[in-house]
Amino acid sequence: MYQTSIDDFLEIEEFQQDLISWFLRVQRELPWRQNPTPYQVWVSEIMLQQTRVDTVIPYYDRFMQKYPNPEALAAAEEEDVLKTWEGLGYYSRARNLQTAVREVVSEYNGKVPDNAKELGQLKGVGPYTKGAILSIAYQQPEPAVDGNVMRVISRIRKVEEDIAKPKARKIIEGIVSDMISAEDPSSFNQGLMELGALICKPKNPLCDECPVQAHCRAYKEDLQEMLPIKSRKKSQRTEKYVALLIRDENHRILVQKRPEKGLLANLWQFPMIPMDKANTTDELVQWFGDQYGITIDVHKHLTDIKHVFSHIIWNLDVYSATSTGGCLQEGKGEFLSAEELQQLPFPVSHQKIARLI
DNA sequence: AAGGCGGGGAC
DNA sequence: GTCCCAGCCTT
Numbered sequence A: 001m002y003q004t005s006i007d008d009f010l011e012i013e014e015f016q017q018d019l020i021s022w023f024l025r026v027q028r029e030l031p032w033r034q035n036p037t038p039y040q041v042w043v044s045e046i047m048l049q050q051t052r053v054d055t056v057i058p059y060y061d062r063f064m065q066k067y068p069n070p071e072a073l074a075a076a077e078e079e080d081v082l083k084t085w086e087g088l089g090y091y092s093r094a095r096n097l098q099t100a101v102r103e104v105v106s107e108y109n110g111k112v113p114d115n116a117k118e119l120g121q122l123k124g125v126g127p128y129t130k131g132a133i134l135s136i137a138y139q140q141p142e143p144a145v146d147g148n149v150m151r152v153i154s155r156i157r158k159v160e161e162d163i164a165k166p167k168a169r170k171i172i173e174g175i176v177s178d179m180i181s182a183e184d185p186s187s188f189n190q191g192l193m194e195l196g197a198l199i200c201k202p203k204n205p206l207c208d209e210c211p212v213q214a215h216c217r218a219y220k221e222d223l224q225e226m227l228p229i230k231s232r233k234k235s236q237r238t239e240k241y242v243a244l245l246i247r248d249e250n251h252r253i254l255v256q257k258r259p260e261k262g263l264l265a266n267l268w269q270f271p272m273i274p275m276d277k278a279n280t281t282d283e284l285v286q287w288f289g290d291q292y293g294i295t296i297d298v299h300k301h302l303t304d305i306k307h308v309f310s311h312i313i314w315n316l317d318v319y320s321a322t323s324t325g326g327c328l329q330e331g332k333g334e335f336l337s338a339e340e341l342q343q344l345p346f347p348v349s350h351q352k353i354a355r356l357i
Numbered sequence B: 001a002a003g004g005c006g007g008g009g010a011c
Numbered sequence C: 001g002t003c004c005c006a007g008c009c010t011t
Helices: A006-026 A038-047 A053-066 A070-075 A078-085 A092-107 A116-120 A127-137 A147-156 A166-179 A185-198 A281-292 A348-354
Strands: A237-247 A253-257 A272-274 A294-308 A312-326 A334-336
Touching: A006 A166, A006 A185, A038 A053, A038 A092, A038 A127, A053 A078, A070 A092, A078 A092, A116 A127, A127 A185, A147 A166, A147 A185, A166 A185, A237 A294, A237 A348, A272 A281, A281 A294, A294 A348, A312 A348
Parallel strands: A237 A312
Antiparallel strands: A237 A253, A237 A272, A253 A334, A294 A312
């Protein structure tokens, strides 16, 4: 059904021409498009995973300033890398990127691999990123199928598979493999993504301005609003916590590092107590004493914070408090000055608390 | 195959 | 509120 027949070759060549010439004419000027090194392509592609271009730009600039090459990133402290990534989300991207870059420095003499086998084994480099690096950095005709490309190809070729399912990506990859330009795979792949971002948008696609309108089955059949087909994800669960801004006698503040796995791994936070463990202030003080080893005096309610993740909603009830005695248990955090806190990476939800200091 | 994993912009 | 963004990893 999605096979390419001999009769389609001429059509495909026209499609390539229309797409690539449009891309070369209208492409946005982006920091990672100025004669990029493979490392620059790699970093930009990791940052762009599930993240909009406009959000990434300032992060990319700061990151490249601090870590201009694989050696610099390999030598950095993880905590500093996370601080540079602070606010961008999906923090395992940063940790996996550093792990992979260290492997590139030690195993490949600092040269980013130019083949699918070695690239695919690097931490955090999946099918999309692998294809993006091979095509954009090395001009190899490999598909790079992201959300944009799934939507664009679904419409152009009337693919009615549910793009939320893994099977759809394989189908789209096959189609792109049959269509990709051998002369300029970089512009072809980037053109598909740029088309998705600027013209072939999820809602209200600008078909009147589309450079490949003549090649689009969805447009021909007026199905552009119906495609792609995508099943809905289930909604988030809610978790309620009390968060505490606890000062000691020197006005230092209690913070702790989160576990090395799971949500917001290795980031820092203010102590949080599940709401069901602290129905009353007395219960809260009791629980905190048991868990942390210090007694606290809870003062006024500062604010409520609602923070939405992709799969969880946090409701944080924030109180100020002072530590009045006891000895902080090992591994339960440390009291730091406001200046010292500035150096540590916090999730956005807890940056909101830090602003109250 | 399904769920965990951030945050923000567009509507 | 909903959707979704230049996705990957784990189970």
